[in-house]
Structures are given as C-alpha cells and as structure tokens.
Amino acid sequence: MVTKIALEEHALCPGLTEYWHPTVADVPAVVRDRLLDALTDFGERRLAGMDRAGIGKAVIGIAGPGVQVETDTARAIAKARASNDFLAAEVAKRPDRYAGFGHLPMQDPLAAADELQRCVEELNFCGAMVNGHTNGRYLDDPAYAPFWERAATLKTWIYLHPADPVATMPSLAGTFGLKRATWEWGVETGTHALRLVFGGVFERHPEARLMLGHLGETLPYLLWRFDSRAKLYGVTLPKPPSFYIKRNIAVTTSGMSSAEPLACAVAALGRDRVCFASDHPFEDAGEAGHFLDTVDIPDEVRTEIASGNAKTLLGLA
Numbered sequence: 001m002v003t004k005i006a007l008e009e010h011a012l013c014p015g016l017t018e019y020w021h022p023t024v025a026d027v028p029a030v031v032r033d034r035l036l037d038a039l040t041d042f043g044e045r046r047l048a049g050m051d052r053a054g055i056g057k058a059v060i061g062i063a064g065p066g067v068q069v070e071t072d073t074a075r076a077i078a079k080a081r082a083s084n085d086f087l088a089a090e091v092a093k094r095p096d097r098y099a100g101f102g103h104l105p106m107q108d109p110l111a112a113a114d115e116l117q118r119c120v121e122e123l124n125f126c127g128a129m130v131n132g133h134t135n136g137r138y139l140d141d142p143a144y145a146p147f148w149e150r151a152a153t154l155k156t157w158i159y160l161h162p163a164d165p166v167a168t169m170p171s172l173a174g175t176f177g178l179k180r181a182t183w184e185w186g187v188e189t190g191t192h193a194l195r196l197v198f199g200g201v202f203e204r205h206p207e208a209r210l211m212l213g214h215l216g217e218t219l220p221y222l223l224w225r226f227d228s229r230a231k232l233y234g235v236t237l238p239k240p241p242s243f244y245i246k247r248n249i250a251v252t253t254s255g256m257s258s259a260e261p262l263a264c265a266v267a268a269l270g271r272d273r274v275c276f277a278s279d280h281p282f283e284d285a286g287e288a289g290h291f292l293d294t295v296d297i298p299d300e301v302r303t304e305i306a307s308g309n310a311k312t313l314l315g316l317a
C-alpha cells in the first residue's frame with residue numbers, strides 16, 4: 001500500500017450543519033445521519049478509516065456550501081472565521097495526520113482575501129476550498145480581482161469544489177438521477193473553471209492556483225476543443241485556453257476511481273499536476289485508496305500522485 005496525502009477530505013465544523021442539510025435533502029435519512037456522523041468525527045474512527053486507505057495525511061475542507069449561501073455577510077464572515085479556528089484546533093491535535101483548507105466568506109471579496117491570508121499565514125492551512133458560486137456570483141466576477149491578487153501573492157491554492165448551480169439546467173428537467181453529483185455538479189464546476197480561464201483571470205494573475213476534483217471536471221479531455229473553438233470565436237487571450245489550464249490548474253482523483261480518466265488527466269496536464277483525494281465520507285476512502293494502489297501505472301507516477309505532488313504543490317510534509 002502506497003502512503004497517501006488526500007486533498008478533498010470533508011468535515012463539518014460547528015455552525016455549518018444548517019447550510020449542509022439542503023444538499024442531502026434527496027438522500028435517505030439513514031444515509032444522511034451516517035454522513036453527518038462521519039463529518040463531525042475527528043476521533044479514532046476517522047483515523048482508522050484513513051489507515052485502511054493508506055492515507056497518512058488528510059487535508060480537511062468543510063462539506064459545502066457552508067457560509068457561501070448565507071445572505072447576511074457579517075454573519076458569513078464571523079462563521080467562516082469560527083469554523084477555521086475550530087478546524088485549526090483539530091489539526092493542531094494531530095498535525096502529523098491532518099492539514100486544512102480554509103473556509104471563506106466569499107460574499108465580501110476583501111474579507112475573503114483577508115481570511116485566506118489569515119488561514120495561510122496564521123493557521124498554516126494549504127489554501128482554501130471554495131464551494132462554487134456565492135449567491136450567484138462566480139469567481140471570474142471583476143469584484144474578485146483583489147481576492148485573486150491576494151491568492152496569487154500568497155502563492156496558495158483555491159480548491160474549487162462543486163455546489164448546486166443557481167438554477168437547474170433546463171435540459172435536466174424531468175430527469176431522475178442526473179442532478180447534483182452524477183452530472184450537474186461536473187458541468188457547473190467545469191464551467192466555473194472555464195469562466196476563469198476564458199475570462200482572463202489566469203492571464204491577469206499568472207501565479208493564481210486552482211485545484212479541481214474529479215480529475216479536472218472533464219477539462220483534461222477537452223483541451224484541444226477549447227483551443228480550437230477559442231480561435232473560431234476570436235477569444236483574445238494571448239495564449240490558448242489549454243496553456244492556462246496546464247499552468248494554473250491541478251486536479252485530484254476525488255470521486256474518480258477509474259483508470260481511463262486518470263490516464264487522460266496525466267497525459268493532458270502532466271504527471272506532476274495530479275494528486276490523490278478520496279472525498280471522504282461521500283465516497284469510500286478504502287476504494288479510492290485501493291484504486292491508486294492497484295491501477296496500472298508506473299510506480300514512480302503512483303508515488304507522485306499519492307503524495308509527491310501534494311508535497312511539492314502544497315508544501316506538505
């Protein structure tokens with residue numbers, strides 16, 4: 001079993017459960033209770049689960065959407081801060097096993113930038129996890145320029161995690177089983193990342209760093225097409241979209257225990273841009289760990305994906 005650093009491992013800090021409940025409204029109550037139990041556990045059970053999957057260190061991020069759906073900005077700022085302090089205290093108890101991603105009040109871009117800086121510099125977090133749009137505003141909005149400037153200056157990672165779109169796509173009306181994690185979140189999150197690329201955020205902030213789960217939310221598969229269509233439509237960026245995707249984006253294996261998309265991500269982005277994640281407790285960490293242990297790739301690449309790239313990219317030990 002190869003020792004792993006896992007980058008999309010969830011928890012719920014006190015005060016955030018009310019925001020999470022609607023995301024599991026369509027899940028059976030018994031499953032919901034089991035998830036909540038796992039999310040609020042920072043004890044031996046979480047560590048035992050990590051051990052079974054070969055996860056030496058888990059970078060904990062809250063289960064979204066958190067305060068990003070809060071309509072009272074002052075409340076969002078206070079609750080994000082409290083959540084980060086709580087997580088930092090839990091990480092401090094087992095710094096050998098845990099690290100953290102900050103939770104940010106994206107309603108106020110400057111407050112979010114300040115909290116990001118506090119998370120990185122004072123709480124020693126690896127960056128922040130942002131759960132999709134915030135009350136309909138996406139990260140390419142000009143209002144977020146100061147936020148990206150700060151993130152780039154700090155050379156820290158923004159992990160863009162799926163969340164519900166503002167409204168369900170009309171094409172999903174009347175479907176069963178396609179919403180949320182099956183298809184909807186991937187389209188929403190891939191689109192969000194492409195807004196940043198096509199909107200020039202990475203052109204204006206070359207040091208900005210974005211992480212995507214699910215082996216890149218389909219982007220690695222479509223690089224050629226993005227470049228080809230950007231040319232057709234006269235996108236005026238100095239470089240083709242694939243340039244920014246390769247330079248500014250890294251991906252994790254969260255929720256994707258599958259050899260073909262892994263091969264595609266490694267081929268498209270490079271073996272140094274793919275990291276391990278299990279998405280605990282929404283996916284089975286044991287299955288994710290077993291997949292990376294056994295998938296048919298050179299052992300050197302396996303070790304890089306398991307932990308080497310996380311060490312290099314996020315500065316983890």
Ligand code: MN
Nearest residue numbers: 008161279282
């Ligand atoms: Mn997740």
